[in-house]
Amino acid sequence: MRYERPETLEDAVGLLSATPERSHILAGGTDLLVRMKNDDFDADLVVDIKRIAGMGEIARTDAGFVIGAAVPCAKLAEDAALVAAWPGVVEAANLIGSTQIQSRCTMTGNLCNAGPAADSVPALVAVDARVKIVGPEGNRIIPARDVPVGPGQTSLAPGEIVAAIVLPEPAPQTGSAYLRFIPRTEMDIAVVGTAVVLTRDADGTVASARVALGAVGPRVIVPDDAAQMLVGTTLDDDTLARFEAACSDAATPIDDKRGTVAFRKEVAGVLARRAAKIAYDRAGETQ
Amino acid sequence: MTTIAVSTTINGDDVEYLCHADESLLDVLRNRLGLMGSKEGCGTGDCGACSTMLDGRIVCSCLVLGAEAEGREIETIEGMAHGHDLHPLQTKFLEHAALQCGICTPGFLMAAKALLDVNPDPTEEEIRFWLAGNLCRCTGYDKIVRAVQDAAAEMRGDAA
Ligand SMILES: Cc1cc2nc3c(=O)[nH]c(=O)nc-3n(C[C@H](O)[C@H](O)[C@H](O)COP(=O)(O)OP(=O)(O)OC[C@H]3O[C@@H](n4cnc5c(N)ncnc54)[C@H](O)[C@@H]3O)c2cc1C
Ligand code: FES
Numbered sequence: 001m002r003y004e005r006p007e008t009l010e011d012a013v014g015l016l017s018a019t020p021e022r023s024h025i026l027a028g029g030t031d032l033l034v035r036m037k038n039d040d041f042d043a044d045l046v047v048d049i050k051r052i053a054g055m056g057e058i059a060r061t062d063a064g065f066v067i068g069a070a071v072p073c074a075k076l077a078e079d080a081a082l083v084a085a086w087p088g089v090v091e092a093a094n095l096i097g098s099t100q101i102q103s104r105c106t107m108t109g110n111l112c113n114a115g116p117a118a119d120s121v122p123a124l125v126a127v128d129a130r131v132k133i134v135g136p137e138g139n140r141i142i143p144a145r146d147v148p149v150g151p152g153q154t155s156l157a158p159g160e161i162v163a164a165i166v167l168p169e170p171a172p173q174t175g176s177a178y179l180r181f182i183p184r185t186e187m188d189i190a191v192v193g194t195a196v197v198l199t200r201d202a203d204g205t206v207a208s209a210r211v212a213l214g215a216v217g218p219r220v221i222v223p224d225d226a227a228q229m230l231v232g233t234t235l236d237d238d239t240l241a242r243f244e245a246a247c248s249d250a251a252t253p254i255d256d257k258r259g260t261v262a263f264r265k266e267v268a269g270v271l272a273r274r275a276a277k278i279a280y281d282r283a284g285e286t287q
Numbered sequence: 288m289t290t291i292a293v294s295t296t297i298n299g300d301d302v303e304y305l306c307h308a309d310e311s312l313l314d315v316l317r318n319r320l321g322l323m324g325s326k327e328g329c330g331t332g333d334c335g336a337c338s339t340m341l342d343g344r345i346v347c348s349c350l351v352l353g354a355e356a357e358g359r360e361i362e363t364i365e366g367m368a369h370g371h372d373l374h375p376l377q378t379k380f381l382e383h384a385a386l387q388c389g390i391c392t393p394g395f396l397m398a399a400k401a402l403l404d405v406n407p408d409p410t411e412e413e414i415r416f417w418l419a420g421n422l423c424r425c426t427g428y429d430k431i432v433r434a435v436q437d438a439a440a441e442m443r444g445d446a447a
């Protein structure tokens with residue numbers, strides 16, 4: 001196996017294109033280097049993207065927050081403007097692993113690893129994040145939601161690299177939140193994860209809402225019908241009860257050692273309801 | 288497999304070594320450089336026994352490639368004491384009996400030092416959350432938390 005540390009995206013794409021089948025992109029390595037320890041891991045090339053200019057930076061542009069693919073999650077929490085704009089994304093990313101893992105793990109790695117329980121992915125989907133991709137056939141921008149296509153599978157073509165994740169500027173009076181259930185208080189894999197983003201009108205009613213459910217299906221679930229129930233309301237108890245039931249219905253989890261189908265469906269509804277209330281309150285605190 | 292030549296800084300000293308592409312920084316420290324203070328508990332990022340500083344952030348050195356350290360600054364447990372002068376955290380771990388078998392101790396010390404660097408006056412909850420990636424099967428954690436609190440107070444100059 002070779003280790004390469006290109007300094008430009010073009011070089012990185014070139015290296016990966018030359019070894020399309022047996023190469024891996026290395027961001028924080030908290031998934032890849034764990035897999036590398038398995039006896040059946042076999043690769044010819046690892047391309048470390050951390051030395052590519054701009055990959056470790058967060059930039060605020062007309063398009064929104066452009067988060068380089070190699071930005072460690074710990075750095076997200078250090079960016080006050082990002083925390084103020086999208087607290088739901090930062091709190092989801094900061095739930096990944098431990099302090100040590102936070103120093104290394106990236107949202108891009110979380111997304112491209114395509115694990116069904118990845119914590120930052122529902123949050124990215126709820127804010128409708130975009131992903132900038134560079135590759136041998138040119139560049140493209142797609143919704144973050146379209147990167148994972150199934151457990152461990154992405155829509156990236158051989159040689160393609162995610163260069164950055166772009167979070168839009170939030171509309172005025174927008175709030176976001178992410179909640180997950182794990183049996184411990186930290187260092188565990190989500191049994192259910194729920195993200196909610198909503199925007200309020202001047203009179204306090206919900207103008208728009210987006211909801212994303214993680215760990216209850218092979219991909220993140222976006223129950224638009226449930227989100228629509230919140231629009232035009234101030235999250236009264238009746239609305240929230242219907243919303244909770246609709247989120248539970250939308251979840252399609254599996255039974256495993258961390259939770260049964262029935263338990264996960266119920267928790268998906270409960271957490272979505274709580275996340276909606278937090279997002280609503282946060283929306284009221286912004287200008 | 289070919290080897291890679293790496294130049295880096297460890298505990299303030301310039302260091303050069305050769306390593307394989309898939310070799311972890313932890314293995315380089317222990318097996319090539321004789322720095323045996325960082326321990327391997329799991330090798331998969333779960334236990335924190337291998338905690339080291341990499342460019343000012345605390346990481347699991349078992350989940351860093353040796354080759355990634357080129358041009359970086361690394362601090363290990365070997366850099367914590369100065370000769371016989373122990374760091375206050377080390378002294379307090381001894382005073383509070385915050386270790387039994389000791390395999391987790393270098394990782395806890397490195398992680399606790401990283402905490403006090405950014406937060407000199409952490410609450411108990413902040414200490415427990417920050418150290419959640421460090422596992423100890425002997426002490427039950429309480430003595431570790433007390434030792435960190437006590438060291439923090441001493442480093443701030445508060446009379447304990
Ligand atoms: C102890 C421990 C605890 C963890 N806890 C959690 C948790 O609570 N929640 C959670 O969601 N995850 C958890 N994880 C998993 C992991 O930390 C996250 O998925 C993390 O976000 C991965 O990011 P990374 O930068 O380290 O990815 P890497 O390991 O570098 O990469 C992951 C995958 O994405 C690919 N990739 C990386 N960058 C790119 C790119 N720019 N373009 C295209 N493909 C790319 C890699 O080739 C690889 O297949 C944990 C892992 C460990 C070891
Ligand atoms: S040996 Fe690195 S975390 Fe356990």
Ligand code: FES
Binds near residue numbers: 390391425
């Ligand atoms: S002292 Fe034995 S594991 Fe902590």
